[in-house]
Amino acid sequence: MATKKIYLYPVWVRLWHMINALMILLLILTGISMRYSTPENPLIRFDIAVGIHNVAAFIVTFNYGIFVIGNILTRNGRYYRKWRKNLATNLWKQFVFYAVGIFRKEPHPFPINEEQKFNPLQKFSYVIVMYLCMPLLILSGLGLMFPDLIAYKVFNISGLVFYDVVHIILGFVISLFVLIHIYTCTLGDKPGTLFKSMINGYHEEHE
Amino acid sequence: MIAGILLAACIMTFAQIPEADTSRIKSSYYEVNDFVEENENCLKCHGEVKYALEDTLFGRVLTQYMCPADILDRDAFYTGVHRAFSCTDCHSYDYETFPHPLEARLEEMYTCLDCHGYDENFAHYNFEVIQEEFEASIHNIDEFSCWKCHDPHSYRAFIRNSQDIEEAVRYDNNMCLNCHSNFDRFMLLTDREEINLVESHDWLPNQVSHFSSVRCIECHTEINDTILVAHKILPREEAVKKCTECHSRNSRLMQTLYKFEVKEGRKGGFVNGVILNDAYVIGANQNDFLNWISLLVFGLTLVVILFHTVLRIRNNKN
Numbered sequence: 001m002a003t004k005k006i007y008l009y010p011v012w013v014r015l016w017h018m019i020n021a022l023m024i025l026l027l028i029l030t031g032i033s034m035r036y037s038t039p040e041n042p043l044i045r046f047d048i049a050v051g052i053h054n055v056a057a058f059i060v061t062f063n064y065g066i067f068v069i070g071n072i073l074t075r076n077g078r079y080y081r082k083w084r085k086n087l088a089t090n091l092w093k094q095f096v097f098y099a100v101g102i103f104r105k106e107p108h109p110f111p112i113n114e115e116q117k118f119n120p121l122q123k124f125s126y127v128i129v130m131y132l133c134m135p136l137l138i139l140s141g142l143g144l145m146f147p148d149l150i151a152y153k154v155f156n157i158s159g160l161v162f163y164d165v166v167h168i169i170l171g172f173v174i175s176l177f178v179l180i181h182i183y184t185c186t187l188g189d190k191p192g193t194l195f196k197s198m199i200n201g202y203h204e205e206h207e
Numbered sequence: 208m209i210a211g212i213l214l215a216a217c218i219m220t221f222a223q224i225p226e227a228d229t230s231r232i233k234s235s236y237y238e239v240n241d242f243v244e245e246n247e248n249c250l251k252c253h254g255e256v257k258y259a260l261e262d263t264l265f266g267r268v269l270t271q272y273m274c275p276a277d278i279l280d281r282d283a284f285y286t287g288v289h290r291a292f293s294c295t296d297c298h299s300y301d302y303e304t305f306p307h308p309l310e311a312r313l314e315e316m317y318t319c320l321d322c323h324g325y326d327e328n329f330a331h332y333n334f335e336v337i338q339e340e341f342e343a344s345i346h347n348i349d350e351f352s353c354w355k356c357h358d359p360h361s362y363r364a365f366i367r368n369s370q371d372i373e374e375a376v377r378y379d380n381n382m383c384l385n386c387h388s389n390f391d392r393f394m395l396l397t398d399r400e401e402i403n404l405v406e407s408h409d410w411l412p413n414q415v416s417h418f419s420s421v422r423c424i425e426c427h428t429e430i431n432d433t434i435l436v437a438h439k440i441l442p443r444e445e446a447v448k449k450c451t452e453c454h455s456r457n458s459r460l461m462q463t464l465y466k467f468e469v470k471e472g473r474k475g476g477f478v479n480g481v482i483l484n485d486a487y488v489i490g491a492n493q494n495d496f497l498n499w500i501s502l503l504v505f506g507l508t509l510v511v512i513l514f515h516t517v518l519r520i521r522n523n524k525n
């Protein structure tokens with residue numbers, strides 16, 4: 001069986017992704033620790049957790065800037081901008097494939113090529129996460145870090161409370177995304193295939 | 208003897224203190240105090256930045272600065288807890304003459320307990336326990352007294368009557384900062400070097416934010432359940448330094464800063480819901496409902512993933 005190789009993940013995307021993944025994992029870990037630890041059982045000592053969370057947040061924010069600018073300047077951006085027709089039907093098709101088709105060894109409904117490297121579900125979730133959740137997460141985080149910059153009262157509750165609730169909900173959404181994301185990344189040809197692509201840049205597929 | 212009387216008479220006739228300027232009196236003062244005009248006999252000097260002495264024989268007027276430490280604010284006096292008092296309820300009548308005689312100055316002042324101790328009208332304040340705590344505190348040094356924190360001419364029972372925690376925090380912290388950011392007052396009581404608060408708290412991030420949302424006494428006192436405001440200021444080494452003392456589910460703030468409100472109960476399912484009205488303390492505010500929902504969603508996702516994995520493995524074997 002011959003294998004098809006396409007170069008889909010340029011170096012900058014891989015580097016961005018590596019830093020992003022590591023930092024987000026750190027943020028999730030320290031975030032959970034700050035929220036749920038007790039004096040007797042600190043997951044991570046509170047002040048250390050705050051320190052790590054702040055530094056990682058800075059890196060992620062800077063890195064996010066690189067992601068946005070990179071996708072404006074390079075051709076990688078087209079994977080996020082160009083949509084196939086009939087989004088809802090496509091999402092459903094892809095979902096049915098994951099739920100049923102994959103066990104019947106049916107072919108992928110949206111084979112990967114140079115123009116479309118994401119299937120509709122992937123694309124949809126990446127766009128929502130990267131262009132909706134991340135900006136809000138970063139903004140609410142900045143609000144908490146520099147409380148003097150933010151509105152003192154939002155919707156008649158303390159500004160900090162508002163930003164904190166937004167921050168925590170989005171943190172939860174992203175954590176959930178990461179869980180699902182990592183799992184769906186095992187759904188390639190072999191469980192390790194997609195991870196390998198994210199390291200060497202080449203998407204591999206049996207013809 | 209006769210010469211003495213004559214001399215005194217001369218001074219009485221030739222030198223006098225100008226009459227009080229009643230324009231400083233506001234009508235609201237009369238509502239809380241029966242000695243307003245009498246008090247003006249002191250406040251014409253002690254309520255102004257300058258005072259005058261007049262020589263009636265030659266008409267010469269001598270105007271002098273009032274020492275800033277001896278100036279008091281009328282509005283503050285008539286809104287403080289002792290707003291109904293006349294000056295001479297606490298101060299010796301000897302102060303009615305000027306220059307004030309030495310006996311008056313050296314007279315021992317009343318302590319809070321002299322009036323409030325073992326009085327059932329004030330039992331809910333529990334002055335006796337506060338006294339004990341003060342005696343055990345690091346401030347129990349020569350010439351220190353309750354009055355040093357509780358300004359006799361302006362103190363208000365603030366936190367007990369306040370809806371706005373942030374304002375109460377500011378009020379209470381200013382009581383400490385009076386000395387701890389004013390070396391002139393500090394060095395009157397001790398030979399210690401000046402303490403730089405910013406430096407001694409440099410381990411605490413977001414200092415501005417912390418100092419405006421928690422009181423000094425949150426960290427510097429031992430919790431005491433029988434009084435509203437803990438008074439036993441501990442030595443530096445025993446101050447709270449661990450963040451999770453506040454940033455956790457059983458935050459000590461519930462037993463200190465928010466004590467009065469806590470009694471009124473939890474609101475809206477948020478653990479430590481009272482804090483939420485005024486500040487968001489990471490770790491201390493948690494919503495049980497949201498906690499369960501998020502756990503449930505996470506759990507369900509994991510179950511689906513597990514199920515999917517098992518199906519995939521079985522499918523591969525076939």
Ligand code: HEM
Nearest residue numbers: 009013020021024076122126130178181182185194195198
């Ligand atoms: C340790 C955790 C993570 C692992 C193991 C992982 C793994 C992968 C893999 C294997 C791919 C390539 C397959 C594909 O294109 O779908 C990928 C792509 C991607 N991941 Fe992740 N990921 C992780 C965390 C994250 C996080 C935290 C985010 C964002 C918040 C994220 C966002 C993305 C995006 C946007 C892409 C597409 C990048 C592009 O090609 O333009 N990943 N990830």
